[in-house]
Amino acid sequence: MSPRTRGTARAGQYVALLCYLVFLAFPFVWLISTAFKPAPELGSLHPTWIPQHPTLDNFRAAFDEQPLLRAAANSLIAAVSAGIIAVVIATPMAYVTARHRSRLSTAATGWVVVSQAFPFVLLIIPLFLVLKYLHLINTLWGLIMVYVVWSLPFALWMLVGYVRAVPPELEEAAAVDGASRLRTLVSVTAPLLAPGIVATALFAFITAWNEFFFALVLLKTPEKQTLPVVLTHFLGAEGASDLGPLAAAAFLATLPSLVLFAVIQRRITGGMLAGAVKS
Amino acid sequence: MTLASATVQSERHDPPGGGPPGKGAARINRSAGTWFLVLPALIPILVLSVGPLLYGIALAFTDAQSGRTRSTQWTGVLNFQDLLHDGLFWDSFRIGLVWAVGVTVPQFVLALGLALLLSQNLRMRWLARALAIIPWAMPEVVVGIMWRLVYNPDAGILNETIRDLGLGDGRDWLTGLATALPAVILVGVWAGMPQTTVALLAGLQNTPHELHEAAALDGAGAWRRFRTVTWPALRPVALSITALNFIWNFNSFALVYVLTNGGPGGRTRLPMLFAYEEAFRYGQFGYAAAMGCVMVAVISVILAVYLVGRLGGGEDR
Numbered sequence: 001m002s003p004r005t006r007g008t009a010r011a012g013q014y015v016a017l018l019c020y021l022v023f024l025a026f027p028f029v030w031l032i033s034t035a036f037k038p039a040p041e042l043g044s045l046h047p048t049w050i051p052q053h054p055t056l057d058n059f060r061a062a063f064d065e066q067p068l069l070r071a072a073a074n075s076l077i078a079a080v081s082a083g084i085i086a087v088v089i090a091t092p093m094a095y096v097t098a099r100h101r102s103r104l105s106t107a108a109t110g111w112v113v114v115s116q117a118f119p120f121v122l123l124i125i126p127l128f129l130v131l132k133y134l135h136l137i138n139t140l141w142g143l144i145m146v147y148v149v150w151s152l153p154f155a156l157w158m159l160v161g162y163v164r165a166v167p168p169e170l171e172e173a174a175a176v177d178g179a180s181r182l183r184t185l186v187s188v189t190a191p192l193l194a195p196g197i198v199a200t201a202l203f204a205f206i207t208a209w210n211e212f213f214f215a216l217v218l219l220k221t222p223e224k225q226t227l228p229v230v231l232t233h234f235l236g237a238e239g240a241s242d243l244g245p246l247a248a249a250a251f252l253a254t255l256p257s258l259v260l261f262a263v264i265q266r267r268i269t270g271g272m273l274a275g276a277v278k279s
Numbered sequence: 280m281t282l283a284s285a286t287v288q289s290e291r292h293d294p295p296g297g298g299p300p301g302k303g304a305a306r307i308n309r310s311a312g313t314w315f316l317v318l319p320a321l322i323p324i325l326v327l328s329v330g331p332l333l334y335g336i337a338l339a340f341t342d343a344q345s346g347r348t349r350s351t352q353w354t355g356v357l358n359f360q361d362l363l364h365d366g367l368f369w370d371s372f373r374i375g376l377v378w379a380v381g382v383t384v385p386q387f388v389l390a391l392g393l394a395l396l397l398s399q400n401l402r403m404r405w406l407a408r409a410l411a412i413i414p415w416a417m418p419e420v421v422v423g424i425m426w427r428l429v430y431n432p433d434a435g436i437l438n439e440t441i442r443d444l445g446l447g448d449g450r451d452w453l454t455g456l457a458t459a460l461p462a463v464i465l466v467g468v469w470a471g472m473p474q475t476t477v478a479l480l481a482g483l484q485n486t487p488h489e490l491h492e493a494a495a496l497d498g499a500g501a502w503r504r505f506r507t508v509t510w511p512a513l514r515p516v517a518l519s520i521t522a523l524n525f526i527w528n529f530n531s532f533a534l535v536y537v538l539t540n541g542g543p544g545g546r547t548r549l550p551m552l553f554a555y556e557e558a559f560r561y562g563q564f565g566y567a568a569a570m571g572c573v574m575v576a577v578i579s580v581i582l583a584v585y586l587v588g589r590l591g592g593g594e595d596r
Contacts, residue, residue, distance in 0.1 A: 009501070013396055013399060013401060014401065014402075014403075016392065016396055017396050017401055017403055017404075017407055018403075020389075020392075020393050020396065020407055020410075020411075021403065021406065021407055021410060023469070024407070024410040024411055024413065024414070024469075024472075025410050025413075026429075026436070027422075027425045027426055027428075027429050027469065028413055028425065030425070030428055030429050030435075030436045031421075031424075031425040031428060034428050034434075042434055043434070044434070045433060046439060046442075047434050047435070047436060047439050049436070088319075089319035089320045089323065090320050092316035092317065092319060092320070093316060093317045093319070093320035093321065095316065096313055096316050096317055100313075104317065111324070111329075115328065116523060116526065116527070117526050117575070117578050117579070118332060118530075118571075118575060119529075119530045119550070119551060119554070119571050119574045119575065119578075120530065120532070120551070121551055121554040121555060121558060121567060121568075121570070121571045121574075122332060122335040122336070122568060122571030122572065122574075122575060123328070123331055123332060123335060124558075125335055125338060125558055125564050125567060125568050125571075126330075126331035126332070126334035126335040126338060126568075127327065127331045129334075129343075129564070130327075130331060130334075145323075145327060146327070148323060148327075149323050149324060149327040149328045150328075152320060152323070152324060152328075156320070206416065209418070210417070210418035210419065210420075211418075212418065212419055212420050212532075212533040212536075213532050213533060213555075217555075217559055227418075228418050228419075228420040228421075228533075231418075231420050231421070231424060232420060232536075232537060234424075235424070235427075235537070243428060243431065243434055246424060246428070247424070247425075247428055250420075250421045250424040250425060251421075253418060253420075253421055254416075254417050254418065254421050257416045257417065257418065258413065258416045258417070260416075261412060261415070261416035262409075262412075262416075265412055
């Protein structure tokens with residue numbers, strides 16, 4: 001390739017990359033811009049990218065219009081519980097699955113794939129009846145139970161990858177040195193596994209924090225509802241909605257998962273990549 | 280036997296790095312210790328996932344309704360017969376297929392382009408990587424709200440851009456009969472690009488570098504190198520990610536619920552929205568479960584096609 005055509009190709013790549021940047025960023029920039037615009041600018045027929053007179057009024061109005069704090073607290077309780085419980089019960093199973101190839105691990109992997117394919121409606125109707133029987137409809141506990149089971153396949157998937165990354169030779173060496181099985185797990189395996197476990201828990205947290213469908217079906221009263229469900233209350237019946245507070249609330253609801261995702265992004269993509277390539 | 284001795288013993292028999300299950304693996308599975316480790320995850324899975332799924336399939340053969348579940352009767356295949364004649368359901372099914380293909384295909388093409396760009400040594404690569412992650416981390420509800428702000432007929436940036444470019448007055452994209460489905464499809468493409476891009480980037484890391492260089496030395500152009508070196512290595516990942524994307528898209532709910540709630544006039548009513556309304560607005564649990572079964576059946580066919588395609592592609596590598 002001549003230097004000239006290579007230069008043209010490079011330029012073309014940069015133009016393409018720029019197009020992607022614009023396409024990916026513009027809705028998000030618009031959301032933030034809308035969140036900080038005062039009412040007159042929101043009503044203007046010629047909206048601008050950058051607010052002329054930025055204001056925090058929309059954030060105040062958002063908290064006045066809907067019980068956002070309570071909804072955020074509900075989301076936090078549900079997501080933290082789901083993240084912790086999912087990891088606590090998934091880690092031992094992931095360890096066994098990763099260290100011993102067996103029908104169990106084949107079944108576990110198969111179930112991960114199958115569970116992705118089922119339309120949630122086929123799961124939620126019977127779950128609704130079961131939770132109703134247990135008097136757990138419209139409770140956070142019912143929702144947490146659903147979230148734990150729902151995040152288990154992916155938690156297992158990620159954790160199995162992390163366990164496989166710990167060389168069994170290390171454990172064997174410790175065993176040869178006379179360490180007990182428990183001791184080996186605690187002082188050799190656990191420290192190496194810890195970052196992966198934390199990443200998995202955070203990922204389960206994010207998926208629960210973002211989840212909408214189960215929360216919509218299971219939580220009936222506004223005091224119990226999670227943030228995504230409460231956000232939809234900002235949307236008026238006929239599509240008429242208070243744009244500023246809507247944007248402000250939506251922006252706030254995104255921040256926790258964006259921040260956490262930025263923190264664990266490499267681990268998640270790494271885990272996902274390992275799964276995608278090896279399977 | 281204690282847990283510790285059982286596991287250590289079996290590990291010694293287990294060939295490191297996996298391989299076929301040996302005697303050790305067989306023994307560990309029977310030991311009480313392993314079950315103790317596995318049960319905390321297995322019980323919730325069986326009770327709250329596998330069980331309800333089977334229960335859900337059973338409900339499809341009953342007249343179960345919300346509020347009178349005790350007097351539920353077996354009705355055989357009646358629900359499925361009714362579904363066969365339910366024009367609205369098949370409309371929504373057709374819309375679901377159009378939506379799933381309409382999202383999955385451009386999503387794949389765009390993600391492939393982005394993944395190829397990101398694997399190059401370009402300057403703004405980190406920014407593109409960071410931005411590409413945003414849609415992934417956002418709650419679907421927020422993605423829907425965000426795009427409603429973009430599509431807003433008066434105060435939205437899309438119509439303003441159209442006006443600025445002198446292309447007319449713009450329109451109400453989400454409530455127009457002709458524009459609603461394309462408009463939500465665009466949002467679906469945007470929202471699902473990150474996972475696909477990341478998966479394809481992983482596939483690209485698998486591409487043998489030496490082959491690439493050898494092909495370049497032989498004078499192969501970019502397209503030829505892509506076709507003969509990159510694509511064969513990428514194919515397995517590409518197949519699995521498109522199949523999964525298709526399934527996820529076909530089953531999606533939150534995005535369209537927030538954007539249009541199935542409107543206008545049912546033009547964007549995906550099967551999940553239809554089944555949700557049937558179950559939780561009209562209380563027709565049995566009928567909605569039957570819809571879920573039909574959706575699973577179609578998805579299984581697609582999975583089967585995907586598996587066959589994947590097996591067929593195995594010889595390329």
